Amino acid sequence: MSLAAWVRRARTPAPAPVKREYAFFEPADLFDMDIKDDPEASPVLCCTGDPAGAAAFNALWLKRIATSGRYAAAVSVRGQGGTPIAEGGLEARAHDIVQAAVTVPRQAVLIGHKEGAAWAALAAGRYPAAGLVLVSPQKVPKQPPTPVGNPSVLLVVAESETQTKETQAVADAYGIAPLTFAGSPDDVFKGAGAEGLLDAILSWLASKKD
Amino acid sequence: MQEYSSQAAYDRGEAVCVIGAGASGLIAVKNLRENGFEVDCYERDTVLGGLWNPQNQHSPLYPNTHLVTSRSQTEIPDFPMPDDWPDYPSAAQMLTYLTSYAKHFGLSEHIWYGSEISHVEPVDGSRFEVVVKPAAGNAARRLRYAAVIIATGHHWSPNLPSYPGLDQFRGTVLHSSQLKDPSRLRGKHVLVIGGGNSGADIACEAAVNAASCVHSVRRGSRHLPKYLGGEPADYALARLNSRPKFLRRFLTDRLLKGPESLAARMGVTAESRPSEEEPVRNGRYMEHVGDGSIQRRGEVARFDGFDVSFADGTEMRPDLTVLATGYRPKFTSVEPRLLGIEGDSPYPNLYARMFSPRKETLAVAGLVEPGVGVLPIVHWQTHAIAHWLLVRKSDPERAANFRLQVRSESEQDAGEPAGTSPRHRLAVDAEVYLASLGRIIDTLEQEPAK
Numbered sequence: 001m002s003l004a005a006w007v008r009r010a011r012t013p014a015p016a017p018v019k020r021e022y023a024f025f026e027p028a029d030l031f032d033m034d035i036k037d038d039p040e041a042s043p044v045l046c047c048t049g050d051p052a053g054a055a056a057f058n059a060l061w062l063k064r065i066a067t068s069g070r071y072a073a074a075v076s077v078r079g080q081g082g083t084p085i086a087e088g089g090l091e092a093r094a095h096d097i098v099q100a101a102v103t104v105p106r107q108a109v110l111i112g113h114k115e116g117a118a119w120a121a122l123a124a125g126r127y128p129a130a131g132l133v134l135v136s137p138q139k140v141p142k143q144p145p146t147p148v149g150n151p152s153v154l155l156v157v158a159e160s161e162t163q164t165k166e167t168q169a170v171a172d173a174y175g176i177a178p179l180t181f182a183g184s185p186d187d188v189f190k191g192a193g194a195e196g197l198l199d200a201i202l203s204w205l206a207s208k209k210d
Numbered sequence: 211m212q213e214y215s216s217q218a219a220y221d222r223g224e225a226v227c228v229i230g231a232g233a234s235g236l237i238a239v240k241n242l243r244e245n246g247f248e249v250d251c252y253e254r255d256t257v258l259g260g261l262w263n264p265q266n267q268h269s270p271l272y273p274n275t276h277l278v279t280s281r282s283q284t285e286i287p288d289f290p291m292p293d294d295w296p297d298y299p300s301a302a303q304m305l306t307y308l309t310s311y312a313k314h315f316g317l318s319e320h321i322w323y324g325s326e327i328s329h330v331e332p333v334d335g336s337r338f339e340v341v342v343k344p345a346a347g348n349a350a351r352r353l354r355y356a357a358v359i360i361a362t363g364h365h366w367s368p369n370l371p372s373y374p375g376l377d378q379f380r381g382t383v384l385h386s387s388q389l390k391d392p393s394r395l396r397g398k399h400v401l402v403i404g405g406g407n408s409g410a411d412i413a414c415e416a417a418v419n420a421a422s423c424v425h426s427v428r429r430g431s432r433h434l435p436k437y438l439g440g441e442p443a444d445y446a447l448a449r450l451n452s453r454p455k456f457l458r459r460f461l462t463d464r465l466l467k468g469p470e471s472l473a474a475r476m477g478v479t480a481e482s483r484p485s486e487e488e489p490v491r492n493g494r495y496m497e498h499v500g501d502g503s504i505q506r507r508g509e510v511a512r513f514d515g516f517d518v519s520f521a522d523g524t525e526m527r528p529d530l531t532v533l534a535t536g537y538r539p540k541f542t543s544v545e546p547r548l549l550g551i552e553g554d555s556p557y558p559n560l561y562a563r564m565f566s567p568r569k570e571t572l573a574v575a576g577l578v579e580p581g582v583g584v585l586p587i588v589h590w591q592t593h594a595i596a597h598w599l600l601v602r603k604s605d606p607e608r609a610a611n612f613r614l615q616v617r618s619e620s621e622q623d624a625g626e627p628a629g630t631s632p633r634h635r636l637a638v639d640a641e642v643y644l645a646s647l648g649r650i651i652d653t654l655e656q657e658p659a660k
């Protein structure tokens with residue numbers, strides 16, 4: 001975030017506060033002796049454009065992430081899941097993500113799915129995420145803000161999306177090549193496709209040095 | 211150097227030393243680490259948060275301290291406060307906030323508590339040898355660092371006025387930082403001396419808790435309520451800065467008209483232009499003057515037995531006198547010359563209010579009174595310092611040009627101290643200073659010419 005961008009934001013009315021739905025799962029919640037909270041591993045905060053919001057990650061994601069020793073959380077932005085509707089567009093949703101991120105106990109990796117990727121990308125322009133993961137991104141601004149604190153960025157798309165303009169634009173904006181997963185971009189919350197996607201993300205997280 | 215242990219200093223290589231774990235030190239540690247530096251932070255107290263932590267031995271907090279700057283203008287730019295907090299959080303919330311910042315970014319593991327830095331000595335060109343005063347019994351430790359950032363704050367050494375007869379005065383006299391417990395005011399006849407934020411806040415506490423409150427000020431000062439036009443005042447005024455210049459003046463005057471005429475009615479008039487000094491930000495003060503629970507007086511002339519006489523010839527017998535006369539900057543560990551401190555003045559002369567004029571790898575964070583939130587300013591200062599240290603290492607030519615730029619930025623800023631009292635030596639116009647910081651950061655972040 002540049003100083004000028006911060007000055008501008010500090011002088012713009014803040015989005016109306018909402019009580020945000022926030023789901024989380026800690027390694028300890030698994031009651032599994034073999035799984036230890038890894039204090040070195042960054043926690044993860046997920047969001048999706050799917051109207052279900054945080055609840056979408058309950059079926060598989062949160063537990064699965066916690067199994068890797070990471071604190072796993074998901075948030076519903078305004079108008080999604082259990083979070084009330086409130087005014088504000090893209091910016092307000094990015095605000096919701098940042099507000100959730102600062103309540104995560106430690107510096108968090110942001111994972112955004114579909115439109116959620118756009119919110120996460122904007123949030124990463126204001127909050128020094130420990131990593132940024134964009135899954136089948138949609139509506140990401142042409143020139144997303146430079147992520148604060150220079151985190152590693154991962155772009156994962158379904159095989160069917162590899163050649164789309166959207167994917168190309170995001171890949172170019174961050175100067176990275178997309179990774180692909182088998183399955184449909186809308187079907188990432190459970191099933192074999194979801195498992196494969198999560199494996200890919202978790203092994204990327206484990207390999208990146210943070 | 212024999213006064214320190216004869217052991218060789220432990221060389222910490224490229225690591226940076228940050229002195230102080232108050233807000234400024236914490237932000238410095240976070241931003242340096244984000245830019246890849248190894249950091250050791252030394253805190254003389256046993257707790258973090260600096261002046262916002264009531265357990266800090268030097269904490270200046272008084273009963274019911276709240277922020278005078280609003281949440282959106284005070285929070286650290288990349289770590290906002292929870293948006294369900296009030297517009298003006300309490301000191302306790304401020305500590306909660308700083309604690310969660312430290313936890314979130316894993317700062318504590320880089321902080322050495324109970325470790326006062328007693329001496330910082332330049333060695334080997336641009337490096338420093340730092341002496342850690344032992345907490346108990348042990349020998350002093352000496353370490354070498356590539357750079358030092360001083361974040362020791364400037365609100366812990368009370369500025370104590372001298373008046374004829376004060377030494378022999380029989381009544382109770384406390385500096386504002388010693389007041390702590392609100393019950394000390396209850397039922398007392400209280401005299402508060404000093405018209406800054408501490409003085410105004412404590413006078414308001416006395417107005418509702420004490421038997422009577424006299425507030426003595428030696429000159430007028432600018433007062434702002436905490437809200438203007440339905441918005442937090444600092445936010446409302448800062449917003450006008452994004453309007454075209456010709457409109458700004460008009461809109462500002464319109465916003466300030468009501469509060470200014472109220473202040474005039476209460477006999478509180480400013481002697482300086484806006485932005486030359488920090489305003490007093492207090493929404494309750496004028497009301498208490500208006501209902502007589504705060505009686506304003508001029509300067510104290512002398513103390514005598516149990517009595518106090520004022521310059522206007524009036525007298526009173528206070529049960530408790532509170533000296534809300536502010537603080538003096540104090541740098542105990544580094545040779546004053548390195549900070550551009552000359553003669554008797556305790557005030558440093560730094561490049562861009564942060565860089566030592568003598569040593570490229572020595573900087574100070576948080577030594578400004580911007581009249582707006584201090585934390586965002588410190589965020590950008592330490593962002594600049596971290597980038598400066600990177601550029602200095604990687605590209606000496608750019609570094610040299612950069613020094614020239616910073617010098618010229620500082621020359622524009624130098625000259626006469628703003629305001630009318632020596633304490634305003636630290637005051638900066640936030641708008642001007644942020645613009646200068648912005649230029650500095652832009653230069654440092656430019657891609658090196660290949």
Ligand SMILES: Cc1cc2nc3c(=O)[nH]c(=O)nc-3n(C[C@H](O)[C@H](O)[C@H](O)COP(=O)(O)OP(=O)(O)OC[C@H]3O[C@@H](n4cnc5c(N)ncnc54)[C@H](O)[C@@H]3O)c2cc1C
Nearest residue numbers: 230232233234254260261277278279327362363576583584
């Ligand atoms: C009563 C009061 C109210 C304020 N209200 C506001 C407000 O509303 N908004 C705002 O923006 N600002 C406010 N401020 C300004 C405040 O100074 C900043 O907000 C900020 O807290 C300054 O932090 P700091 O880290 O620079 O200093 P400090 O908080 O003083 O921290 C300095 C730290 O350095 C340590 N230290 C000192 N010397 C050494 C040494 N030799 N070795 C090791 N450690 C050392 C100290 O123990 C301390 O922990 C207020 C100040 C006061 C006094």
Ligand SMILES: NC(=O)c1ccc[n+]([C@@H]2O[C@H](COP(=O)([O-])OP(=O)(O)OC[C@H]3O[C@@H](n4cnc5c(N)ncnc54)[C@H](OP(=O)(O)O)[C@@H]3O)[C@@H](O)[C@H]2O)c1
Nearest residue numbers: 276277278371404405406407408409428534535536631633
């Ligand atoms: N709630 C808050 O957030 C809050 C509360 C308190 C303080 N603060 C901040 O903390 C800092 C310190 O504030 P402060 O109010 O303690 O101190 P200050 O702003 O330095 O004010 C000191 C006051 O004492 C007066 N004074 C100084 N020496 C005097 C003398 N010899 N005789 C008579 N009067 C004398 C000064 O008058 P002159 O102007 O004539 O020198 C001034 O009115 C400021 O940055 C302030 O904004 C914030």
